[in-house]
Amino acid sequence: MPVDAERDQRFARWIADFSSSARAAGITDATLQSAFDGIRFIPRVTELDGAQAEFTRTVWDYLDSAVSTQRVVRGQDRLLQARPAVDPAATRYxxxxxxxxxxxxxxxxxxxxTGDIPTIDALATLGFEGRREAWARSQLLAALKILQNRDISRxxxxxxxxxxxGQTQFLPSNFLAYAVDADGDGRRDIWGSLPDVxxxxxNFLVRSGWQSGQPWGQEVRLPPGFDLALADGEQRRPAAVWAGLGVQTMDGSPLPALADAALLLPAGARGPAFIVGPNFRTILRYNNSTSYALAVGLLAQALGGGAPVQAAWPRDLQPLSRSQLLALQTALNARSFDSGTPDGMMxxxxxSAARRYQRSVGLPADGYPTLELLQSVQ
Known part of the structure; x- marks a missing residue:
């Protein structure tokens, strides 16, 4: 039997097994028939799922494209057109x-x-593949509930x-929890209805902790000799306390009145510094990547006519590859600076382990992974 034919038979058995559990969870036969008639295994999905890039992008490289002049100009134009949908949502939430x-x-x-891969096929493929089966099964069940609610067609x-x-890329479980029918047509349509989008x-942001009237954060300047170990994005203090330690805005105006603010050095000691509040952490609930949350904040700032990042990025620094990060973690562990199980992910x-090592040898404790740091630890 050809490999593809044998795989398709196993895929069909997986779908039959999943259908039984979905039926037990309240999915009707009509919904299952609509969802799984003509279902296809998509090899490209498993290829993309397994393709972890060896080289990671620097934050400045990420921001160059995420907050490019072209994206800002296009965004200002699109925001102007979309005001009738955007402003009511902004006011309401x-x-x-x-x-x-x-x-x-x-x-x-x-x-x-917005992507063109059928969601049912993609999630069934990921569930069958098995690397993240429990997650994919839960998302596939959520997708079936969306079909059963008649929010969108297969x-x-x-x-x-x-x-x-959809236009803001909700997973099915997040759709069920947070999607809103804002245009009153009886369906939550994040594909075609801008008010719903x-x-x-x-609604997702507010339910995840967004605090109205607070900024996400702001670029700041740290004083000479500042203890960089405090700027780990985790240690939270009122903005007034940071001001007392010499942290200043770039233009000398008062720091934003944040009761629970942290300092962030996304490119280490030589790059820009930011003070961030609860709303920055809320954006991380949308996508748990510091670069992503920073891009959202800076793009929003630019769309509103605000200033770009003023301090220079250390563009001469080479990012560590995943294998080099693995070597760094292994070397830190060998020196009793526990970095957890080495996985090549920062x-x-x-x-924390890198900071402790840096402090032990008198280096600026910014925790930023560089080739020099790797060579020093090794």
Whole structure:
């Protein structure tokens, strides 16, 4: 039997097994028939799921494209056109229009690129593949509930290879929890209804902790000799306390009145510094990447006519590849600076271990992974 034919038989058995559990969870036979008639295994989805890039992008490289002049100009134009949908959502939920537009821009280039892979097929493929089966099964069940609610048709339910859908890329579980029918047509349509897109996105942010009237953060200047170990994005203090330690805005105006602010050095000691508040952490609930949250904040700032980042990025620094990060983690562990199980990913445990090592040898304790740091630890 050809390999593809044998795989398709196993896929069909997986679908039959999943259908039984979906039926037990309240999915009707009519919905299952609509969803799974003509279901296809998509090899490209498993390829993309397994393709972890060896080289990671620097934050400045990411921001160069995320907050490019072209994206800002296009965003200002699209925001002007979309005001009738954006402004009511901003008013109702207390989330600035520019933040909603920035997420819209980041997720689908303002609605122009929402993905064209059938969500049901993508999630079934990921579930069958098995690497993230429990997650994919839960998302597939959520997608079936969306079909059963008649929010969208099977043919129109398309998105990314990983199952994110619509103009602001909701996973099916987030759709069920946060999507809003803002235009009153009885359906929550984040693919074609801009009022629904904006209200759903704002609702997600508010339910995830967005605090109305507070900024996401601001670029700041640290005083000479500042203890960089304090700028780890985790240690929170009132802005007044940071001001007392010499932290200043770039233009000398008062720091934003944040009761629970942290300092962030996304490119280490030589790059820009930011003070960030609860709303920055809320954006991380949308996508748990510091670069992403920073891009949303800076794109929103630019859409509103605000200044770009003023301090220079250390563009001469070479980012570590995943294998080099793995070597760094292994070397830190060998020297008793516990960075957790080495996985080639720069997370809080690795940053903390790097800071402790840097402090032990008299280096600026910024926790930023560089080739010099790797060579020093090794």
């Amino acid at each position: 207390g989330v600035p229009a520019e933040i909603l537009a920035a997420i819209w821009g980041m997720e689908s280039n303002y609605g122009s690129n 043919a129109q339910m398309v998105g990314s290879w990983a199952g994110a859908m 904006m209200a759903s996105t704002a 997370g809080p445990a690795t940053r």
